[in-house]
Amino acid sequence: MKLPIVATQPVLTVNGVQKLYAINRGCQDVNFSLYPGEVLGIVGESGSGKSTLLHCLSGQTPPDSGDITYHSHAGEAHNIYTINEAKRRLLMRSEFGIVKQHPRDGLRMRVSAGANIGERLMAVGDRHYSHIRQVATDWLEQVEIDAERVDHLPSEFSGGMQQRLQIARVLATHPRLVLMDEPTGGLDVSVQAKILDLIRALVSELNLSVIMVTHDLAVARLLCHRLLVMQKSRVVESGLTDQILDDPQHPYTQLLVSSVLTP
């Protein structure tokens, strides 16, 4: 019996991150490391600071203090807010992916589905048109959108299809780290199920590292390996998903778990 092999190099290390808009509004004192292939869920009720934290982690909102360091595949460490703007933008385009809650915020509604995916590929240097079109079509199939709709506008798609298109657009550049804000919020349950299954399959196939904000503990149970539970800007409990949901320690976590219908 040999020691298990565990990744020693994290993808992201977060130290003492704080971004406050008012007393206990925002996030503070956040510390964690994210490893390759891991899905970290950030759960908590409205106003707990989940989205603020996600914005800091995705490079969109500089924190008041603290460090967020991304470790590339090549082993280089980039402090995402001390590197220059151009470098950060490149990182966000090529190694990060951000799936927004409302697909309309993450898609360009007036260019075709194929172009939405193709744009991302071009932004990281792909110039070969038929290659781009092929990759885009393949991705549409991966997310179960009929490839024939490659030239259709996303405005003609249903909400679920738009969300799947957003996921395809984000993953087309093979990011190592994907950040998702309530990826199935507001969708019908059957549509939600399809998207959750898709995310589950892609995470394991592509060995993605994911940070996902969700208020839905059932989604957290299904997709996340670890959880951070936030309340009023602080992380009150963190650990393995099944441990947090089956043996919650903090009073707030216990309250959350006992409040849902089927956690």
Added chain:
Amino acid sequence: MPTTRLVVSNLKKDFILHTQHNAHIPVFNGFSLSVDSGECAVLLGPSGMGKSTFLKCLYGNYKITSGSITLYFDDGEIDVAKCEPEWIHGLRRQTIGYVSQFLRVIPRVAAIDVVVEPLLMQGVTKEDAYQKAAVLLARLHIPEKLWSLSPTTFSGGEQQRVNIARGFIANYPVLLLDEPTASLDAKNRAVVIELINEAKANGAAVVGIFHDKDVRDTVADNVIDLSQFVA
């Protein structure tokens, strides 16, 4: 000479239910146990004593209040009670298999996919993994026509057999079994006993809960009465 693989030392577990008037439920205290490779330790005690709770602590599913749970490897040791989450993931992937009392069904996942998952996570090829799963499911008398269906509609006994297949497929060196034979008929109980004996012969350290005395008598090398550790 048998190698000691698992040492539980002075384990204490309490539950504090903050949302229910801060009810303080002590479960066990001062629990110590040692299991060698190839040995099967069986926990005994009436319902509600804390047997399943103990297995869940070993698996990292429940947090312990104090004490240690040390796994001894050829090349090192890990205290489950104190290690970081990524290490627990590693242990669950390569070291500890757990057959829970009830299968937690994930909807829309086919029975055979549930069973292959541990092998796929260990890097086994799809072809080999599915082949092994088919053999194991057949051995546990799950009809082939059910393999591509989600266990959601299976009977309790069928669900438990899927759970058992998943627990035994990856040849884990440490196995935690919580009432694996409770919902099974004699024919399938016999298969589970075979599986346990094969695992022991392969050097697995097994900790189990079996209400069935016959099964217990057949597989147990060491019987521990949990009531001596009740808090």
